[in-house]
């Protein structure tokens with residue numbers, strides 16, 4: 372199905388937008404079908420008008436992500452009857468162009484509503500509707516085969532056996548432990564994985580529970596599948612965003628608190644925790660073991676969700692809510708897994724995949740490809756010269772080294788106003804300043 376932009380004066384050239392083939396939530400046809408109370412909807416409209424000043428009915432409806440007919444108009448009718456807003460004429464006879472302004476009484480009400488919750492923007496979707504959507508678009512629906520994996524990882528040099536382990540691990544839609552020395556591609560592998568999780572999902576801007584709002588859509592982790600202007604022209608419930616599957620990456624900053632609902636006392640609303648934002652996609656706990664919270668406590672926090680596929684979050688009232696836990700969770704570490712957690716814990720993580728250091732052949736292949744990409748002539752003598760540094764400094768090969776050394780050669784050549792090339796003196800200068808040998812305390816040994 373395609374949608375063609377209508378041609379118009381000053382409009383960009385006609386573009387064709389592919390509408391994703393996913394079940395999209397239908398536009399609500401009545402207040403009842405929004406699943407929200409009239410109180411929540413009128414508060415939201417009133418706050419919007421209070422903060423933005425004069426708005427048309429059409430603008431208010433867009434701001435709330437709701438249709439004008441039978442929803443936006445009913446909300447504004449209610450506010451008008453209560454004398455909280457009034458109409459200041461319209462540019463035409465169409466109801467959508469009526470200009471609304473807030474009355475004095477309306478402004479007072481808006482302030483009261485803001486004191487209860489500062490949330491403005493798209494209307495939320497009820498928790499039950501969110502839960503059903505996550506289940507419908509579960510990561511368990513994703514299937515990759517050998518061909519997909521080989522294609523997706525073709526730009527990296529990865530042993531076939533590792534690829535054969537990664538495929539079933541992705542299909543499990545559960546948990547993966549990637550371990551191995553730094554710089555051999557663990558983070559890169561996780562990033563490639565997300566590209567394999569095909570199929571769009573719909574994500575709500577916000578979820579409503581007990582009249583409170585949890586903000587879900589997050590520009591940092593969520594990637595709309597179409598530009599937002601194109602989404603506007605598709606007919607569906609605009610309280611949702613059509614997105615690619617999320618990828619949430621956290622590192623050392625992860626704490627147990629950030630895995631529960633985050634209540635903001637000032638704005639009186641919740642921010643969804645990382646795992647809720649990751650639903651339907653990948654949640655990567657990078658540098659696992661380097662968080663302030665112990666690996667054991669962190670895994671303890673995951674054990675029930677990982678097995679039951681549901682997570683329990685606590686509202687500030689103490690009430691617990693059940694949320695689907697539907698993601699591929701990837702723990703990545705360059706620490707020894709055996710030092711991190713005991714066997715009983717490690718057993719809960721299904722797939723444990725070691726990402727080892729490259730062989731000389733793999734190292735050479737990475738260097739060759741990089742040279743080709745950077746249009747630098749590959750020379751076998753340069754490789755021998757680089758490898759000599761590993762013996763001299765007693766260090767191990769890493770997959771990131773060819774890139775780093777080559778970048779250093781380019782920097783040095785530019786500084787010397789020469790053409791970047793694998794020439795002996797440039798290679799030496801780059802290696803001298805890049806490689807450092809560490810003694811057993813991790814201190815540079817010269």
Ligand SMILES: Nc1ncnc2c1ncn2[C@@H]1O[C@H](COP(=O)(O)OP(=O)(O)OP(=O)(O)O)[C@@H](O)[C@H]1O
Nearest residue numbers: 527528552553554555556557558559705770771774
């Ligand atoms: N197998 C590979 N093939 C080609 N390039 C690679 C490969 N592995 C790593 N690289 C290069 O090395 C860089 C660093 O890799 P990455 O950050 O993924 O390593 P890591 O294992 O996550 O390291 P750390 O443990 O320090 O987090 C990548 O951006 C990429 O350029």
Ligand SMILES: [Mg+2]
Nearest residue numbers: 557558657658
């Ligand atoms: Mg990493």
